[in-house]
Amino acid sequence: MNDLPEQKETNLSFEKIKKDILRPMQNHKGLELWIAFLLTVLSVCAWAYYVQLRDGLGVTGMRDYVSWGLYIANFVFFVAVSLVGMLISSILGLLRIDWITPISRIAEIIAVAFVAVAGLVIVMDMGRPDRVINVMIHGRFQSPILWDVTVITTYLTISLLLLILPMIPDLAICKKELKKTSPILKKVYNILSFGYINTPSQHKHLHKMIRTLMILIVPVGLAIHTVTSWLFASTLRNGWDTTILGPYFVAGAFVAGAAALIVGMYFFRVNYKLQDYITDLHFDKMGKLMVAVCLVYLYFNLNEFLVPGYKMKTGDDIHLKELFTGHWAIMFWSSQLLGNIIPIILLVTKKFRKPLPIMIISLFILAGAWVKRYVIVIPTLLHPHLPIQNVPENFVNYSPSAIEISVTVFSFALALLIITVLAKIFPVVPICETADNKGIKYKIEA
Amino acid sequence: MKEETSNNSRRKFLKSVGISIGAAGVVSGFSLLGAAKAAAQEPRETVNLLTQDGQLVQVDKDQLRPTVTEPLTELQKRGREGIAGKSFVMVIDLSKCRNARKCMDACQNHHQLRPDQHHINVLQMQDAEHTAPYFMPKPCQHCDNPPCTKVCPVDATFKRQDGIVLIDNERCIGCRFCIAACPYSARIFQWTEPKDPEKYKDLTYNIEANVPQKKGTISKCLFSADRLREDKLPSCVSSCPNGVYYFGDQNEDAVTNGTTHETVRFSKLIEENAGYTLMPELGTKPRVYYLPPKNRAFEFNGDLLNEENLH
Known part of the structure; x- marks a missing residue:
């Protein structure tokens, strides 16, 4: 297996790499249809949000007890997925693991799309989005929400830079090669390539900057998910009031992020015909990485549920019983089994780390991760310290309304649209880095 | 609808108490009704105010003085x-x-x-x-x-x-x-x-x-x-x-x-x-x-005893 990439190397020249990677950017087949579909979904769901704006959050299933619902669960999921950028391009990049080269840009694109939409999801959850500016005017730095706003914007900024900076050499190539593209895109390539012609000094400076950003994004990436967990851990509620919630969320985010990346890799490999670049080896390695992060996550799950489950403290007991054997048992166990335990068992075997099986497993992991966020947010709110009484039936049971589901679909469609557009206008596999990696010499002309 | 039911109860009231008091009631009832109608016809003339004890009242706009509302x-x-x-x-x-x-x-x-x-x-x-x-x-x-x-x-x-x-x-x-x-x-x-x-x-x-x-x-x-x-x-x-x-x-x-x-x-x-x-x-x-709820002089009449929403 190890000598597989070296065999491939002989087939590749810089011209071929360039051609292979730039081809999907010029070929529009089916793209308009896909974008039109996404825009239709977006506009229908935007109407749902308009209804929510007009009539208030009462159009959702949320009420005074379950006051955070689908939106917040979805927000946590989006933040989780976005952590893939830090995992791949930063942690593995800093360790100088070079098999990540062809997939690092897909990771960054996913990170940028999901963290940007996460920011939007939180605004869509607000009762008064028209007052969002109050967070700037009257912001109190004692509130975890301020920390969240800070780290999300920082993470988005650094992720964008980590997407664009390593792309500068590729964009210089795009500028030269993509003659037939639209004038706006030409301008984009022209500006964003910063006159790069791969001189030794340019190369040195660029890589220094990228390295600095790769280091910077580690604490920010940890912070974004830790702070998101603190939105829950800073309260006095059973199920949230635990000390390991921060690292627990980070571990879970690595799982969700890695799964999203595998799905993205598979899609681009097949659809963009990049089998020579995103190879079986990458899926195999990602599979092993997935087992590793899933095991860490499993360890945190054991701590999070087994320890309080052993004690069954008042308050925790109702919450845990509802999760283990009660109303939430199906969701809880399916997220644990399908989203964590079974994938670990399967992915230990080599044949399940082939592209198609691992992609399917990753879809289950993603679904499990989403359900897990739902199970983290909602049951806790249904088990407050004092009994829920003298309120209508719909205060006691939560189920998301059609409007709420539509607005959530909106967030997914928007994230997919951002990924689609970014993957259309930018090369999804780094051209120059791939060549560098394989020891192919190349020149970038001005 | 409301006016009808109030008139019905007023009739019963008339029978039981007596005509003179009843007549006064009807008169005052009509005058209230008239005032309400007048208010409905000229909605711009009155404003809603919250009194200090939490009651909503309607006040004629002419009676308001400009210094009343605090900024x-x-x-x-x-x-x-x-x-x-x-x-x-x-x-x-x-x-x-x-x-x-x-x-x-x-x-x-x-x-x-x-x-x-x-x-x-x-x-x-x-x-x-x-x-x-x-x-x-x-x-x-x-x-x-x-x-x-x-x-x-x-x-x-x-x-x-x-x-x-x-x-x-x-x-x-x-x-x-x-x-x-x-x-x-x-x-x-x-x-x-x-x-x-x-x-x-x-x-x-x-x-x-x-x-x-x-x-x-x-x-x-x-x-x-x-x-x-x-x-x-x-x-x-x-x-x-x-x-x-x-x-x-x-x-x-x-x-x-x-x-x-x-x-x-x-x-x-x-x-x-x-x-x-x-x-x-x-x-x-x-x-x-x-x-603490000790020495209570009454029976607990809640439905809690057979409900599952116990703490």
């Missing part, structure tokens, strides 16, 4: 500061509460709340499997270490110098973090347009009553801070028929019973009756104290 900023400024030198406390005597729910009604009337929205909620409690159930009115605990104000990103909920935790619904962004943070489930959210928005829409926002309520913002018990400013007891305290509530100033060490108007020493009341606070282990330091 919003001034109301909010003094509302944020609180009443100097005071330290408000509430004592709830659980041995007296028999679930009359007059406190809930008065509160909802005062703060523009629907029947399912509670600033104060009378809960049926049972601490353990074999202990006696009891009724427990639960207002905001006005904690001295409030988890809700800590998490507010915009300082829309805050603690005043007199101990009251208030809400500024002109600033609240509706993130509902405070609801998640409150362990007493004391906070509510205006999920839709609040009750009777038309009636209240011209009122200047009074932060101390949180009226008018606004869609997409938080509300909660305010210890009727607007009434305290006029040396009145909170709505719930005054309306209790059973002597459950004491309210007063910890600095003066005096609390007054809302039903009997008897003023007692706060420290003595707490000491002699083994007063306690809710969930002290959470470290929230509530300003609402409870006296």
Whole structure:
């Protein structure tokens, strides 16, 4: 297996790499249809949000007890997925693991799309989005929400830079090669390539900057998910009031992020015909990485549920019983089994780390991760310290309304649209880095 | 429809009491009806006002003088500061509460709340499997270490110098973090347009009553801070028929019973009756104290005993 990439190397020249990677950017087949579909979904769901704006959050299933619902669960999921950028391009990049080269840009694109939409999801959850500016005017730095706003914007900024900076050499190539593209895109390539012609000094400076950003994004990436967990851990509620919630969320985010990346890799490999670049080896390695992060996550799950489950403290007991054997048992166990335990068992075997099986497993992991966020947010709110009484039936049971589901679909469609557009206008596999990696010499002309 | 039913009852009234009084009733009824019709014809001539005891009244516009309304900023400024030198406390005597729910009604009337929205909620409690159930009115605990104000990103909920935790619904962004943070489930959210928005829409926002309520913002018990400013007891305290509530100033060490108007020493009341606070282990330091539900002179009539929503 190890000598597989070296065999491939002989087939590749810089011209071929360039051609292979730039081809999907010029070929529009089916793209308009896909974008039109996404825009239709977006506009229908935007109407749902308009209804929510007009009539208030009462159009959702949320009420005074379950006051955070689908939106917040979805927000946590989006933040989780976005952590893939830090995992791949930063942690593995800093360790100088070079098999990540062809997939690092897909990771960054996913990170940028999901963290940007996460920011939007939180605004869509607000009762008064028209007052969002109050967070700037009257912001109190004692509130975890301020920390969240800070780290999300920082993470988005650094992720964008980590997407664009390593792309500068590729964009210089795009500028030269993509003659037939639209004038706006030409301008984009022209500006964003910063006159790069791969001189030794340019190369040195660029890589220094990228390295600095790769280091910077580690604490920010940890912070974004830790702070998101603190939105829950800073309260006095059973199920949230635990000390390991921060690292627990980070571990879970690595799982969700890695799964999203595998799905993205598979899609681009097949659809963009990049089998020579995103190879079986990458899926195999990602599979092993997935087992590793899933095991860490499993360890945190054991701590999070087994320890309080052993004690069954008042308050925790109702919450845990509802999760283990009660109303939430199906969701809880399916997220644990399908989203964590079974994938670990399967992915230990080599044949399940082939592209198609691992992609399917990753879809289950993603679904499990989403359900897990739902199970983290909602049951806790249904088990407050004092009994829920003298309120209508719909205060006691939560189920998301059609409007709420539509607005959530909106967030997914928007994230997919951002990924689609970014993957259309930018090369999804780094051209120059791939060549560098394989020891192919190349020149970038001005 | 309403006019018809009121006329029907008036007829019965006529038969039983006598024509002369009845005639007077009819005359006054018609005159009221006429006034209402006149008001309906000329809606621009009157304005809605909230009286100090929480009643909505219509006042002729001609009778208003320009200096009556205080500017919003001034109301909010003094509302944020609180009443100097005071330290408000509430004592709830659980041995007296028999679930009359007059406190809930008065509160909802005062703060523009629907029947399912509670600033104060009378809960049926049972601490353990074999202990006696009891009724427990639960207002905001006005904690001295409030988890809700800590998490507010915009300082829309805050603690005043007199101990009251208030809400500024002109600033609240509706993130509902405070609801998640409150362990007493004391906070509510205006999920839709609040009750009777038309009636209240011209009122200047009074932060101390949180009226008018606004869609997409938080509300909660305010210890009727607007009434305290006029040396009145909170709505719930005054309306209790059973002597459950004491309210007063910890600095003066005096609390007054809302039903009997008897003023007692706060420290003595707490000491002699083994007063306690809710969930002290959470470290929230509530300003609402409870006296245990002992020696009750009535049967517990709640439906708690056969319900599964036990604590």
